[in-house]
Amino acid sequence: xxxxxxxxxxxxxxxxxxxxxxxxxxxxxxxxxxxxxxxxxxxxxxxxxxxxxxxxxxxxxxxxxxxxxxxxxxxxxxxxxxxxxxxxxxxxxxxxxxxxxxxxxxxxxxxxxxxxxxxxxxxxxxxxxxxxxxxxxxxxxxxxxxxxxxxxxxxxxxxxxxxxxxxxxxxxxxxxxxxxxxxxxxxxxxxxxxxxxxxxxxxxxx
Amino acid sequence: xxxxxxxxxxxxxxxxxxxxxxxxxxxxxxxxxxxxxxxxxxxxxxxxxxxxxxxxxxxxxxxxxxxxxxxxxxxxxxxxxxxxxxxxxxxxxxxxxxxxxxxxxxxxxxxxxxxxxxxxxxxxxxxxxxxxxxxxxxxxxxxxxxxxxxxxxxxxxxxxxxxxxxxxxxxxxxxxxxxxxxxxxxxxxxxxxxxxxxxxxxxxxxxxxxxxxxxxxxxxxxxxxxxxxxxx
Numbered sequence: 001x002x003x004x005x006x007x008x009x010x011x012x013x014x015x016x017x018x019x020x021x022x023x024x025x026x027x028x029x030x031x032x033x034x035x036x037x038x039x040x041x042x043x044x045x046x047x048x049x050x051x052x053x054x055x056x057x058x059x060x061x062x063x064x065x066x067x068x069x070x071x072x073x074x075x076x077x078x079x080x081x082x083x084x085x086x087x088x089x090x091x092x093x094x095x096x097x098x099x100x101x102x103x104x105x106x107x108x109x110x111x112x113x114x115x116x117x118x119x120x121x122x123x124x125x126x127x128x129x130x131x132x133x134x135x136x137x138x139x140x141x142x143x144x145x146x147x148x149x150x151x152x153x154x155x156x157x158x159x160x161x162x163x164x165x166x167x168x169x170x171x172x173x174x175x176x177x178x179x180x181x182x183x184x185x186x187x188x189x190x191x192x193x194x195x196x197x198x199x200x201x202x203x204x205x206x
Numbered sequence: 207x208x209x210x211x212x213x214x215x216x217x218x219x220x221x222x223x224x225x226x227x228x229x230x231x232x233x234x235x236x237x238x239x240x241x242x243x244x245x246x247x248x249x250x251x252x253x254x255x256x257x258x259x260x261x262x263x264x265x266x267x268x269x270x271x272x273x274x275x276x277x278x279x280x281x282x283x284x285x286x287x288x289x290x291x292x293x294x295x296x297x298x299x300x301x302x303x304x305x306x307x308x309x310x311x312x313x314x315x316x317x318x319x320x321x322x323x324x325x326x327x328x329x330x331x332x333x334x335x336x337x338x339x340x341x342x343x344x345x346x347x348x349x350x351x352x353x354x355x356x357x358x359x360x361x362x363x364x365x366x367x368x369x370x371x372x373x374x375x376x377x378x379x380x381x382x383x384x385x386x387x388x389x390x391x392x393x394x395x396x397x398x399x400x401x402x403x404x405x406x407x408x409x410x411x412x413x414x415x416x417x418x419x420x421x422x423x424x425x426x427x428x429x430x431x432x433x434x435x436x437x438x
Contacts, residue, residue: 084383119390119397120381185387187398199419 022161029099030061030156033149036072036096037065040089041079043106043139050142060149069095074152076145077131080108080115081122083188090128090180098169098176101132101156103148110134127192129178207328208260210238216260220253221246229334239318239332244346247335248373251352254321254331262321262331265353268360270367271316274340274393279308313340315369319349319356337369340392348374366391 003018011018039047051057051065066072069092081089093102104125107113115121125131132155133148140148159167168174175195181188208216214226217240225243242250254262281304290299315337322329337344348371350356360371361380368389371377379386388395399414 084381119395123400183383183385185385187400191398191400194422199415199422 025161026157026159030153032061033073033101033152034064034066034071035062035074035076036069036092037067038075038092039078040081040085041106041108043078043109046139046142047076047078047105047145050145055142055146057146057149060146060153062149069093070097072096073099074101074103076103076105077109077125078105079139080113081125082120083122084120084183086122086125086128086188087180087183089125090178093129094177094180099167101152102129103133103135103145103152104131105135105137105145105148106140107136107138110136113138122188127197128181129193130196207326207331210240210331213254213260213331214240216257217250217253220257221249224250226250237330237332239334241334241336244335244337247347248349248352251333251349254333255352260331261323261325262329264322264324264329265319265349265355266322266330267320268349268356268363269318270363270369270391271318272340272367272392273313273316275313276311277308278311279306281305282307314338315340315344315367317346317360317363317369319353321353340368344368345370345372347372348377350374365389368392 003020008018039045049055051063057063062074069075073096075089075093075096077089093100102125104110108115108121109125110131112118112121112123116123122128126134133151135144135148137144156167159165161167161170168176178196179190179193181190181193183189210228214228217224217226224246227241229239229241231237231239254260283302284305285300285302287298288301289296290301292299316334318332318334320330320332322331335346337346346369348356348360350360350371351373357375358380360374361376361378363369364371364374364377365379365381366389378384382390399418
């Protein structure tokens, strides 16, 4: 739905501004995504570089890093998530207010990366919380993080405020809190949240 | 710097009954080490640090080694007396037979320390200590009172190998969480089954995926059946 793009431009030339509530609302949402100020490993250095003058994340309205999860809209999982740290990351995510987004930055955050075979590193944060954008790289360049950010903005722009697939904060039945894993005797318990990390469907061997 | 033999002699002169053994390293580096008896280890370590000539004032690295139980199969020639009938007469004959014998060499845990002297500019001197076994006799004296730099590294050894250092000021797990029970760097450590799927699972991977799916389905069925059962 919405106004025809050509008509909108034509009206704009005449000094008439036409939009929809949805467009205005999403424009507002995507233009002031405040990230949470926390870094986990070396990817955090690239994240810091992204915010500085050369790459200037402020162009996208995301320069205000908040030190409190209550004031943040987006979590950048920048680095290795150890099993010792994972419950704290999930708890911080739970403490963020909706609408909230997650960018998993770097090989470690999306899959465990070079430490995948280890005993102490979580094999991707998407086992416990829903991730909006994954960026590969070890570490990803600041350009990659900017691209992830723009991808997230596109995703927000494309969301409808009603019906299926509407944002979680407008859906009363959507899960608001994700279970924090417990540090057990041998591993994190449970080892994954099956709501966000289901077992993949069996594929026939070809 | 003194050779290992000279260091051993110096230790034995200073600490009577120290029980130091030399372990030779056959490789090109020839970095031989000294195995200390745990009872006198702190005394010996203090001597190594305070001796004017050695002055090993810097403990650069401490690590653990796991020696699992080793099953050794060896062939032994056994001579035994067998009753045999020779030329129609029954008599005892000596006979040599080869037998394979298996014995289990008990394993142990070991802590290895690399010592340097900043004052004299020499090193390393490698010292080791061995536990009684891998299960219940896993105590070794802590060398943290002698070299402060051992503190975190002994905590790490305690965490990953399970050696308990007596006399350590703050022996807690360093890398893993407190509730964790295993020792991941031991040879017999079994990793948790936080399974990784391949895009096209087959054979072993397929089997494990199916097992997990079955277990998951079972758990879900149990969760659904639970409240109904309570109602009835």
